[in-house]
Amino acid sequence: MTVVSAFLVPGTPLPLLRPDNPPWAPLVAGYQAAGEALRASNPDVLLVYSTQWIAVLDELWQTRAHLTGIHVDENWYEYGDLPFDMQSDVELAEACVAGCKEIGVSAKTVDYDGFPIDTGTIVMNNFLNGDDARPLAIAANNVYHDGETTARLAAMAVETAKAQGKTVALIAVGGLSGTIFRTEIDIAEDHIADATDEEWNREMLRLMESASIEHLKQRAGDYAKAAKVDMGFKHLSWILGGLGDNFDGATVHAYGPVYGSGAAVVEFRPA
């Protein structure tokens, strides 16, 4: 089995920066539970797609061997800084660039000092990877790719890891419903901003839990539109593509609000 674990996690920095805020504490606990599950699955590499790493021309793959620095989020800078220290699986990322070309997607490596690593990847790495420092292969979200292309990218990346004899934790970083509070709130009172969003989020999480894969895929498009889902919910396509549209069920470790939007930590059980 190449994919030994799979996770859908939120990329917002707020739970990491304010773990004690009551509405966000469940997400922190959920992230911690997912981190334990990841460690138990003992992957060679984390295969990561983050909605917040935006690409426009090519599909980009991070190939800087060592990524370290202090990141400040452009929205939530007042809550604090995000230090990071990550290793890339350069061999796998480079092979994925070649693999992209084979499936007709133009792709490039990114290996630059000071390249802006996105908030979502950093938050995920802090929560899930922690001090283990397992290497990552990180793919960008090309805004012109649809869900189907994203799924093909993930499938190609898993195949590429398999060819290298590696096991992977498949990770998609992105949010759920996107309606946010547009004025300052008391963060201790945070809740999902829109009641319809709330219903949609819960329905989608139930479909994940019960592994109703066809139904999940059918509803994903409508959900993305109706609930303003982060980047059209392409991060789900990353998971489904990487799992070959096949999993045995999922555990929702946490679901909750972040400034009105929806966030969940979901662990999928590979079939």
Added chain:
Amino acid sequence: MADGEILAGFLAPHPPHLVYGENPPQNEPKSQGGWEQLRWAYERARKSLNDLKPDVLLVHSPHWITQLGHHFLGVPTLSGKSVDPIFPNLFRYDFKLDVDVELAEACCAAAADAGLVAKMMRNPRFRVDYGTITTLHMMRPQWDIPVVGLSANNSPYYLTTEEGLEEMDVLGRATRKAIEQTGRRAVLLASNTLCHYHFHEEPDPPEDMSREHPHDYAGYQWDMRMIDLMRRGETREVFRLLPQFIDEAFAEVKSGAFTWMFAAMGYPEIPGELHGYGTVIGTGNAVMEWNLAKAREVGRAA
């Protein structure tokens, strides 16, 4: 102190290719040139800016996107290496800029008074966005004039274009009030491209100008129609057409800088001076100036 004024506004787009083509010492990648007509347009704009001798440059950039209100750089000095996330091969630039914090605070307070959510960015490790840096370099490579940096609230995308641009109008009027109250002689920079359809592959080398041309004819026609109206000072017509232009040409002015600038200037019906137009990876870019100081002088002489 009072009697501040806006001396001029510039449409000053931010393709990093222009910095790359110029080869300034601050930028790590080196080129064989390219995009000369746009870079020479900026040369003319630089000269004009130099003659205006402003106290401060205010720049509104679509690449500092904020969700919760309109934000202002509020740290006296910001520095670092700016790497463009889309074109890291072209733009890795060492910058250091001084912020006019007093004016930024006045703008922030005026925006809040006008009913907007407004916030000061006080984190000294904040990474200034590449749109702001490119526009500032192209307008004033000496970096010797203090800056007020404004974020682009995502309202035109999150709400409707019209609702979003209404917010930018309010932000512009508030900005003007703050400039007047603080006695600054200010120049405004709207960091926006026009038609934003682009090619999806870069030539090798990127500065191979035999590959550079408008992405599509309809977008080019839209750009010329809008520029022609701006050159004739038909500001009202420009703003009547703006939502349709945004829709049909995918124009980056949707992010609000252009509306913010014109609202601050009071939508003057004066001819804009086109310093030059050119495409960058197919997108339409105009460097234009509305010189209010000159217009006031002409008005007084008449």
